[in-house]
Structures are given as structure tokens and as C-alpha cells.
Amino acid sequence: MSLYQHSVVQMSSMLRNLDGCLDKAIAFAQAKEFSADDFVGFRLAPDMRPLSYQVQVACDIAKFAGARLAGVEAPSNPDTETTMAELKARIASTLEFLKSVEERAVDGGADREVRLSFLPGMGIKGADYLRQMAIPNFYFHVTTAYALLRSAGVGVGKRDYITELALYPVTD
């Protein structure tokens, strides 16, 4: 198993899938003749965060997972997106950053100390951070974005959520 595969590669794959779900939401709004940007502020429940936040945090978790494991600085994102086009651009810029993160640096990050601003005085090793925090949180926000769009009527399914499988043919 490779830290790089489980962070940069897998999270990039899922962000592309999330981008595809946003495209389906945009097409749904066009067909129903309302502004797709109405989705940006839509929430699954009154006390849950809107779509914009779910996408922003999914992007941030992927960005920070790659950066923290590799021991490099992550770019800053001010979370100002208010349109679907801006959310798609946020995903695209995150994917661009992840492409720049070196595989060897990430794979060397298992014992790298990760510090989190909301847990002062504490550290966590890179491999534990990825498994116990980054991965569960990442899927939490991607799934919430998906569920939010689906509950609003957008025709997304499991095949939009998972797209890439390294299948190979077997004969027996």
C-alpha cells in the first residue's frame, strides 16, 4: 500500500467524480429552468453546512493530505466561491496542486509529524492522520455533497460516486 495512492491518487479520482456530480446538477437546473447556482447554498438539513462548504472542505482535505504527507506548503484558498462555476474551478485548482505533489515525498510521510491548528499541543503521525482523519473526513464531505444533490432531485447514482476500478479480465 502506498500513502500516495491513498491520498493524492484516490482523492483526485473522487474530486473528478464530485466535479461530474456538479455537472449533473447544472444540467438538471438547465432542464428545470432554474439557476444552478441555487444549489451552492442548498443544505441537507437546516443545521448542516451548504454545498459550497462541502466542496470547499473536500478540496481542502485532499490538498492538505498531499501537502502534509509530503511536507510542503499548501496553497491558500479563501473560500469565496458562490457559483457552481467557481466550485468547479476550486476542484480544478486542487487537482492541479495535487499533480504538483511528488509521489516520493508523500510516500516518505508515514512518520512525518502533522500539526493541526485546532488541536494545539498535539501531533499525529502522517500515516495515522491519513487513515483516522483525512480519509474519513474526505469521504464524509464528498458523500454529503452527493446526498445533498441527490435529495434535491439530481439523478446521481453510485456510478457517479465511484468511477475508477483497476479491473482485469479473468477466464475461469
Place this chain on the structure above:
Amino acid sequence: MSLYQHSVVQMSSMLRNLDGCLDKAIAFAQAKEFSADDFVGFRLAPDMRPLSYQVQVACDIAKFAGARLAGVEAPSNPDTETTMAELKARIASTLEFLKSVEERAVDGGADREVRLSFLPGMGIKGADYLRQMAIPNFYFHVTTAYALLRSAGVGVGKRDYITELALYPVTD
């Protein structure tokens, strides 16, 4: 990184957290004086599956991830749960099975060929199966169960979703 940590250990942790969310739902129903079992059939959207299914599938993915990576047979579960107590028992029996799966066998499963009944004629290596299918699907159903309870008013938060972090104190 260890396949065992990312499958058996992490999924067991998340199933315990899911069990805690069910406990909060039961307490919520008691306080509001309705039957907690009403939650079992509750859905996030009319065309999404109910809570029972989300818990059953989360348990199955964890069970099959451990069994397939280790190359052992998984116990059969007929998906007959109709009460919160039965859903909690399903989680408990899954946790028991996962305890029986040997760490060394799971960690030796990276190149083990996994066959899936809904993908006839195809195989996928254990490590790819875990990263591309089992983990995303597992978190999908755990998060959907969480979101479903939360949208129904149950006071679950991120600290119920993630509980275990291998933090250590740092001085500087």
C-alpha cells in the same frame, strides 16, 4: 501503511462510532416519546435506501473487506433487521467477525485476486479493491446513515463520526 489497519482496524472503529450514533437516535426517540424503530425505515430521500440498508451494507463492506483480503469465508447475513436493537446486534456480530480475521493474512492480501458477483469475468487485486471500492463505499454508507439521523434531528456531530485519533503531546 498496512492493509489490516486500513480495513479491519479502521472500519471496526467507524462501526463502533456508527453504533454510538444509533444509541443517540434511540435516546432522541425516548426523549421525544416515539419508537426508535421508526428510524429503521427512514430515508434521506424517497429514492434512497433506508437506515437499515445503510447499516447492513456498511457492515457487509467491512466484513467482506476483511474476509476477501485475508482469503477467508465471510459469514452470511440475511439482512432481516427491522429494529434498532437488531441493527446494533448486526454491528456487534460484524465486529466479532472482524476480531477473528488474522492481521497477517489481511496484510498478505495486496495481490490477492478479488472476484465480485456483480462484475462477472473480472478480477481486482486486493489493494485496489480496498482503495477504490471498499473504502469509498464503506464511508458512503456510514456517512449516509449519519446524515439521515442528523437530518431527522438527532444531535450527532463530527465528534460522533470520528472518535479515535493517535495524537501525542508535542512541546515546541
